[in-house]
Every structure is written in C-alpha cells, then in structure tokens.
Amino acid sequence: MLRICLLIVLGLVPVAAGAQTFGGIVRVIDGDTLDVGTTRVRLHGIDAPELGQICTNPDGGTWDCGTWVAEEVRARIETRAARCQAVEADRYGRTVARCEVAGQDVGRMLVTDGLALAYRKYSMAYDLEEKAAVIAGRGLHAVLMTRPEDHRRIVREERAAKAKTEAPAPQAGCVIKGNRSGSGNRIYHMPGQADYDATVITEAKGERWFCSEAEARAAGWRRAKR
Structure with a gap:
C-alpha cells in the first residue's frame, strides 16, 4: 500500500479520471469512426451511414452517401487535434468516446x-439536434436513407443467406477473403477482422480467396480498414 501511494504522489500512476481522457491528431475512417492518435474511436451517441451505403435522391438518383459523409468529415477534422472522453469499449475493440x-x-x-x-439506442444527447436537422432538411435528411443500423442488419441477413453458396477456399491456408463492395471496390478481409465472418465469396461477382496479403495486394485489392 505504501508503494502504491508513493507512485501516485510521484505521478507515475494516473488516476482513473485522467486515464479516460486522451487526445491526438485525427484520421477519419468513416462517418463515425476516427483514429485519434493511436486510439481507434467510435463516436458516442451518433450513427453515420456505412461506406458503400446507397441513398436515393428525390428524383430517384442513387449515390454512395456513406462515402460522401466520410469525405465531409475528413474535410472538417482530418489532421486536426482532438480531445476525447472515453465512455466504453465496443465489441470490435474500439474506444467509444465523445470528442x-x-x-x-x-x-x-x-x-x-x-x-x-442521433443514436438514441445508446444516448439521447443529440436528439434535439437531429430533429432540427430533419425540419431544416439538412444533409442526409434531404434524401431517402435507410437508418445505418437497419442497413447493417439487412447486409448481415443477406450475407447469411448467401453463406450456404459460398465458394470454398481453393486450398488449405488460403483464408483471406477478396470481396467486392457495393460500389465495386476490391477489399480483402483477414481472419479476425470485423466483417470477416459475414463476408461471403461469390466467384460469379469476381470475388476470390487469397493465400497471402502480398498476393491480394499484387492483384489490386486493399485491406479492409477494420
């Protein structure tokens, strides 16, 4: 006990409150996920469309609103300094935080x-802000968009339905999944990554298995961000 008290006095052991606050330079991953310094952050209380998620304009035109949002966020805060307060950790190992x-x-x-x-399932902090944005028709509220949590559920269900017809790996050890996103991007998923289990390889779509990351990159595929 004496040793612990001495360490605290000397400033070698941070107190609990200080351990929950962190900061760093921002790198934007998608509309609600950032790297703040070396910490992967999921912003608390909000939900943004997924990369590749499609929205529909009033005239019927469709576009990748998830990537658009990510680019908008990137233009505003990429490379700037952020200060964050941790709330919890999510199932993907990200720090859920307010920044x-x-x-x-x-x-x-x-x-x-x-x-x-506003992600009301977890917080009502931004409830009034969303309601005001809806009334004003700002941003995503001017188009037709499936709520991100519903979009993710639909994608999971579709992938589960296709799983029974997944092309088997060509040989033992070739377990890297080369997937084509809804917008046509070629992305590979490593075992243990967030979407690996849900990713289904459909050879008719040009998807394939890889035996190494070097092989995947040489074929023009990039690694999934999470």
Missing part, C-alpha cells in the same frame, strides 16, 4: 449538419 476539435463537440456538429443520426 472535441477546437472546443466543438464533433458528434453534435455532425448531427446538426445532417451528416449523422
């Missing part, structure tokens, strides 16, 4: 401008 850039709550900014939805 500020230049004193502005990032989650509130994104919901206010219609770039993300």
